[in-house]
Amino acid sequence: MPTTTGALQPSADAAEIPTSLASNSMTLPVDTAPVRSSSNIGTLSPVAFVINTDDTGVGTPADPDIAALDKGGKLADQLAELHAQAARDAAENARIDEIVAKGGLDGWIAEALRIMELPQSYAPGVKKIIMAESGGNPRAINNWDANAARGTPSEGLMQTIPSTFRKFVHPSVANRSITDPVANITAGVRYMIATYGVDTLTSGGRSNHLGQYIGY
Numbered sequence: 001m002p003t004t005t006g007a008l009q010p011s012a013d014a015a016e017i018p019t020s021l022a023s024n025s026m027t028l029p030v031d032t033a034p035v036r037s038s039s040n041i042g043t044l045s046p047v048a049f050v051i052n053t054d055d056t057g058v059g060t061p062a063d064p065d066i067a068a069l070d071k072g073g074k075l076a077d078q079l080a081e082l083h084a085q086a087a088r089d090a091a092e093n094a095r096i097d098e099i100v101a102k103g104g105l106d107g108w109i110a111e112a113l114r115i116m117e118l119p120q121s122y123a124p125g126v127k128k129i130i131m132a133e134s135g136g137n138p139r140a141i142n143n144w145d146a147n148a149a150r151g152t153p154s155e156g157l158m159q160t161i162p163s164t165f166r167k168f169v170h171p172s173v174a175n176r177s178i179t180d181p182v183a184n185i186t187a188g189v190r191y192m193i194a195t196y197g198v199d200t201l202t203s204g205g206r207s208n209h210l211g212q213y214i215g216y
Contacts, residue, residue, distance in 0.1 A: 096120060105136045105181075108157070112185035115170050121202075126189060128204030132213045133159040133188075138181040157181050158188025159215070168194070192216055 099110040134140035142154040170186035206214040
């Protein structure tokens with residue numbers, strides 16, 4: 001086995017190195033494209049795109065496909081919200097149907113509010129007014145006040161006089177009598193909103209400085 005003395009000799013002459021490097025450069029391609037600035041971001045998959053940064057620093061998709069995906073996502077969100085709202089509306093309508101089907105004071109109030117396209121959240125205030133005016137009796141008649149003395153007594157759940165009933169009853173139930181519970185509620189509620197505002201209705205009627213109910 002041969003031995004060497006001194007420093008080890010290289011396996012190739014120095015003159016051969018450039019040739020070797022040149023040969024290797026053919027198998028290791030170098031990307032000569034200009035380097036993108038830090039404001040440009042890209043990915044290799046699934047779709048290559050560029051995020052353009054405007055003066056505010058907010059990035060926006062430059063690739064039309066990405067922009068379309070963004071719009072598609074927003075549309076999907078909108079459709080999902082529409083479906084959710086439709087489900088909520090259906091559930092609320094079912095709840096009101098159940099209340100109306102049971103009848104009685106709560107059912108009459110729910111039906112009247114639905115006819116007038118008013119929120120069912122007004123129901124507690126309307127019920128408070130009705131209980132103060134008639135005790136919940138749809139055939140109640142006031143025979144002792146000034147209206148009665150003039151021959152036009154207050155009648156029904158909301159204790160409306162005939163002229164007020166005719167003027168304010170909802171058109172869809174205008175053919176019903178003044179003592180019809182639903183028709184009477186629509187007349188009384190519409191009168192109160194027109195005369196005193198909806199806040200008086202939601203608060204359960206008018207009241208004095210002591211918080212005591214005042215008839216309307």
